[in-house]
Amino acid sequence: MNTTTFLSLPASWCGKLWRWLRRAGPHEALPVAECAAVAGMRTLDQQMFTELGRAVGLSEQSAMQLLTQVGGLRALSSRLIGYLAEGNKQSEAMQDGIELNSRVIKELAAFVQTLPQQIELEREQLKLLMLEVKGLAEMTDTIRGIARQTEILAINAAIEAARAGESGRGFAVLAGEVRRLATEANELAGKVKDDIGRLVKTVEVNYSGEVEARTRHNEAEAKRLGVLTRELDASYVDMRQFYAMLIRAVSQNNTELDRGIGLLLDSAQYQDVFKQIVDRVEPAMASRHVVLAELIARLRGGQRDTAELDARAAALMPDYLAREAEHRDPDAAAESAPGTPGLRIELF
Amino acid sequence: MAHILLIDDDELLRDTLLQMLELDRHRVTEASTGEQGLKLFGSGSGFDAVITDILMPGIDGTQVIFEMRRRAPQLPVIAMSGGRRKLSPQFNLETATMVGAASQLAKPFGLKDLRAALNKALGVEPVR
Numbered sequence: 041m042n043t044t045t046f047l048s049l050p051a052s053w054c055g056k057l058w059r060w061l062r063r064a065g066p067h068e069a070l071p072v073a074e075c076a077a078v079a080g081m082r083t084l085d086q087q088m089f090t091e092l093g094r095a096v097g098l099s100e101q102s103a104m105q106l107l108t109q110v111g112g113l114r115a116l117s118s119r120l121i122g123y124l125a126e127g128n129k130q131s132e133a134m135q136d137g138i139e140l141n142s143r144v145i146k147e148l149a150a151f152v153q154t155l156p157q158q159i160e161l162e163r164e165q166l167k168l169l170m171l172e173v174k175g176l177a178e179m180t181d182t183i184r185g186i187a188r189q190t191e192i193l194a195i196n197a198a199i200e201a202a203r204a205g206e207s208g209r210g211f212a213v214l215a216g217e218v219r220r221l222a223t224e225a226n227e228l229a230g231k232v233k234d235d236i237g238r239l240v241k242t243v244e245v246n247y248s249g250e251v252e253a254r255t256r257h258n259e260a261e262a263k264r265l266g267v268l269t270r271e272l273d274a275s276y277v278d279m280r281q282f283y284a285m286l287i288r289a290v291s292q293n294n295t296e297l298d299r300g301i302g303l304l305l306d307s308a309q310y311q312d313v314f315k316q317i318v319d320r321v322e323p324a325m326a327s328r329h330v331v332l333a334e335l336i337a338r339l340r341g342g343q344r345d346t347a348e349l350d351a352r353a354a355a356l357m358p359d360y361l362a363r364e365a366e367h368r369d370p371d372a373a374a375e376s377a378p379g380t381p382g383l384r385i386e387l388f
Numbered sequence: 389m390a391h392i393l394l395i396d397d398d399e400l401l402r403d404t405l406l407q408m409l410e411l412d413r414h415r416v417t418e419a420s421t422g423e424q425g426l427k428l429f430g431s432g433s434g435f436d437a438v439i440t441d442i443l444m445p446g447i448d449g450t451q452v453i454f455e456m457r458r459r460a461p462q463l464p465v466i467a468m469s470g471g472r473r474k475l476s477p478q479f480n481l482e483t484a485t486m487v488g489a490a491s492q493l494a495k496p497f498g499l500k501d502l503r504a505a506l507n508k509a510l511g512v513e514p515v516r
Contacts, residue, residue: 130474133474278472278473285448285483286483288483289483289486289487292454
């Protein structure tokens with residue numbers, strides 16, 4: 041007899057057994073009131089029905105709890121999907137900023153790369169200018185020397201002039217020398233003039249419109265890149281904040297998901313308790329079947345003395361309850377029945 | 389009447405919100421940064437609700453909400469944001485909800501929106 045067949049037996053089982061026995065053979069039947077063994081089995085049946093009913097009730101309650109938990113997990117999961125979709129939109133919007141950043145960095149690098157060349161060019165031009173100025177300074181020294189000598193000669197000429205007449209020849213030599221120096225000074229002065237002219241030209245070239253334009257361009261470029269660099273910094277701050285917020289939100293959601301899954305697993309493990317209750321019915325059923333088979337055999341054999349079987353049948357229910365008690369947890373008393381041991385969770 | 393902790397780095401907005409809240413006879417404690425807000429918040433026992441901006445220098449609003457929810461899970465926090473450059477208010481407020489904000493306010497908003505958000509938040513956890 042399997043559990044399903046057993047469960048389908050009606051409450052007036054003893055009476056049916058009596059009628060069945062009457063149909064089954066010519067044996068003298070026992071009156072229902074004397075069927076103590078059957079009464080013992082009925083007590084066991086009622087107790088098993090109670091336990092199975094309790095298991096079904098708990099299972100139903102647990103299934104509802106599982107459904108609620110799965111619903112909660114689904115809501116969390118849906119919320120995460122929705123949020124990540126919003127995060128994706130946000131990320132796409134920030135993509136423009138990333139592209140801008142890339143362009144700014146390239147432009148900045150190109151601008152910085154041209155700077156050493158420009159500095160070298162300007163340094164060379166400055167060196168040339170310094171050489172010109174140095175040459176001019178040397179010429180100025182020469183002119184000064186000539187001027188000094190001319191001055192001395194002029195003084196000497198004045199002295200000699202005072203002796204006019206007597207030493208006219210000496211004066212003539214001095215005058216000639218003065219003239220020569222004057223000529224030399226004149227030539228040098230011309231050269232200085234030319235050099236100054238070249239110097240002015242060099243300066244003009246160095247600081248010409250082209251140089252000025254280049255400088256202005258560089259200034260404007262530096263200003264523009266300065267603005268872009270600030271934007272780059274702001275964009276970086278936004279991106280950092282975006283990812284920090286995204287990670288914080290996803291972590292929070294995952295923590296809740298993890299907690300929910302943990303509770304779900306606990307509930308799933310609790311489901312095994314119901315299986316254990318049902319499983320424990322099976323040995324009780326087997327013992328009951330043995331007693332029943334013996335009872336039927338004796339009745340068929342015409343034996344009226346069933347006292348030993350009555351005692352065994354009466355012990356079926358206490359034995360079953362004793363085994364059930366081994367699987368109760370005194371600390372897990374239900375709120376609805378204080379003091380009554382609750383279910384002990386035995387994990388699979 | 390509720391005791392509300394208001395956190396925003398924008399002083400002008402803070403003043404405006406203060407006037408709005410006081411109009412409804414709420415008691416308001418102000419903070420200009422997330423750090424100051426968390427310090428004033430403590431364990432949260434002195435407040436009925438928190439209104440916080442999201443984009444602030446230093447500790448941002450989502451971090452403030454996250455920490456407050458850890459300290460006082462039942463206390464309602466209202467998030468407000470106007471976005472910044474590419475950071476949209478929608479994303480900021482969605483993030484705030486993900487970390488535990490009870491209701492949202494997209495800037496700019498008016499007294500009616502503020503009342504609705506506050507009522508919703510206080511409705512979740514009644515005023516003590």
